[in-house]
Amino acid sequence: MRTFRNILITGGAGFIGSNMIRYLLTGDSGFTGRIINVDALTYAGNAESLADIAEHFGGGSTPRYVFIQADIRNRQNLERIFNEYQIDAVIHFAAESHVDRSIVGPESFVTTNVLGTYTLLEVARQYWQDRFGTLAEAPVLFHHISTDEVYGSLGATGYFTEDTPYDPRSPYSASKAASDHLVMAYHHTYGLPVTLTNCSNNYGPYQFPEKLIPLMILNMLENKALPVYGDGKNIRDWLYVEDHNRAVWLVMREGRVGEKYNIGGENEWENIQLVHALIDIVAEETGKRAEDLRRLITFVKDRPGHDRRYAIDCSKIKKELGWRQSVNFPEGLRHTVRWYLTHQSWIQHVRSGEYRHWIEKNYSNR
Numbered sequence: 001m002r003t004f005r006n007i008l009i010t011g012g013a014g015f016i017g018s019n020m021i022r023y024l025l026t027g028d029s030g031f032t033g034r035i036i037n038v039d040a041l042t043y044a045g046n047a048e049s050l051a052d053i054a055e056h057f058g059g060g061s062t063p064r065y066v067f068i069q070a071d072i073r074n075r076q077n078l079e080r081i082f083n084e085y086q087i088d089a090v091i092h093f094a095a096e097s098h099v100d101r102s103i104v105g106p107e108s109f110v111t112t113n114v115l116g117t118y119t120l121l122e123v124a125r126q127y128w129q130d131r132f133g134t135l136a137e138a139p140v141l142f143h144h145i146s147t148d149e150v151y152g153s154l155g156a157t158g159y160f161t162e163d164t165p166y167d168p169r170s171p172y173s174a175s176k177a178a179s180d181h182l183v184m185a186y187h188h189t190y191g192l193p194v195t196l197t198n199c200s201n202n203y204g205p206y207q208f209p210e211k212l213i214p215l216m217i218l219n220m221l222e223n224k225a226l227p228v229y230g231d232g233k234n235i236r237d238w239l240y241v242e243d244h245n246r247a248v249w250l251v252m253r254e255g256r257v258g259e260k261y262n263i264g265g266e267n268e269w270e271n272i273q274l275v276h277a278l279i280d281i282v283a284e285e286t287g288k289r290a291e292d293l294r295r296l297i298t299f300v301k302d303r304p305g306h307d308r309r310y311a312i313d314c315s316k317i318k319k320e321l322g323w324r325q326s327v328n329f330p331e332g333l334r335h336t337v338r339w340y341l342t343h344q345s346w347i348q349h350v351r352s353g354e355y356r357h358w359i360e361k362n363y364s365n366r
């Protein structure tokens with residue numbers, strides 16, 4: 001089993017990255033080292049999501065949690081960070097992640113997801129080569145977080161396997177596909193030790209409320225329209241965020257270097273069915289009437305190029321590494337609804353834009 005001392009997490013102030021940091025430092029991961037969270041704090045990054053972690057693990061002479069506001073497109077910053085913190089593993093979450101935004105403005109998707117990943121790979125390669133000589137033998141790992149969207153869109157049947165040819169169809173998924181190819185190319189060309197995971201739709205606490213599930217929950221609480229794209233019959237496979245992060249950690253420790261693993265919920269829902277399920281839970285949790293909430297459903301113009309169905313075959317990680325989903329969907333959804341109901345100040349700061357100034361108003365490690 002591989003062990004790591006100084007993990008550089010990029011995009012750790014985002015949804016999945018912040019949950020990963022929480023899992024590594026406070027969950028049953030067994031990780032005893034230090035995390036360096038490098039995040040540019042774009043609109044999607046929120047240092048407030050890790051306020052308690054910064055307080056408990058960020059102090060003292062040898063903090064286990066260090067936050068650095070930096071952009072992965074800035075090579076000099078990354079070089080300094082690798083050197084200063086003697087990074088031996090990278091978990092690369094940082095990305096522009098929202099499909100709708102990629103349709104309206106693709107440029108940052110190309111610069112961050114493609115060029116940013118290239119820059120990070122290049123800095124890791126050079127730093128680890130200087131430190132260990134032969135990359136293939138170096139006790140280091142670059143783990144790249146990717147998406148099932150790189151495989152394209154399915155019809156009513158079939159599943160994405162690790163061998164499904166890439167067929168990205170939005171600027172977001174094209175930029176993620178490019179980054180996946182670069183990661184694998186660095187492994188094949190330079191021997192960089194890499195692992196890569198492609199995951200389906202995550203849900204859970206700290207998700208920015210532009211994504212379907214938090215958007216619907218918050219709009220229900222405010223009696224706002226619930227915008228459902230097209231006919232509402234597009235299908236997504238949903239996985240609780242901590243199950244994703246457990247899978248990533250397992251792959252990092254026990255997965256085969258140079259391999260990619262699919263991660264999924266085996267939990268397909270039409271968007272409209274999911275909205276109805278959320279309505280039932282929100283009604284039960286708040287005392288609002290489900291009929292009133294259902295009246296808020298508004299079918300709107302479809303997302304251009306909207307992929308019809310995603311479905312993951314995750315038998316490889318199950319068979320090879322013994323991973324299983326642990327959170328069932330009704331429980332995970334209810335937990336998520338309760339989380340949004342009980343974290344009003346986080347929501348208000350996100351809604352008002354105040355979260356952008358949280359790091360200046362509070363503190364940073366640097």
Ligand code: NAD
Binds near residue numbers: 016041096097199
């Ligand atoms: P997110 O948008 O919530 O967070 C992204 C984070 O990256 C933010 O904190 C942002 O500030 C940071 N960031 C963006 N550009 C940066 C840059 N140039 N330099 C440094 N930091 C930068 O995204 P998420 O939903 O947490 O997704 C994280 C990763 O997981 C992404 O790579 C995404 O493609 C992948 N993924 C997401 C899902 C999902 O359902 N959300 C599913 C599969 C894979």
Ligand code: DAU
Binds near residue numbers: 099202236271303
């Ligand atoms: O599949 C993994 C991907 O899941 C990740 O790679 C992306 O980073 C993540 O954003 C997510 O992409 P989706 O486009 O599937 O997620 P989103 O929450 O934007 O939309 C989920 C579905 O709901 C999709 O079919 C579009 C639809 N939708 C979305 C929104 C925001 C609506 O019908 N109405 C909405 O308002």
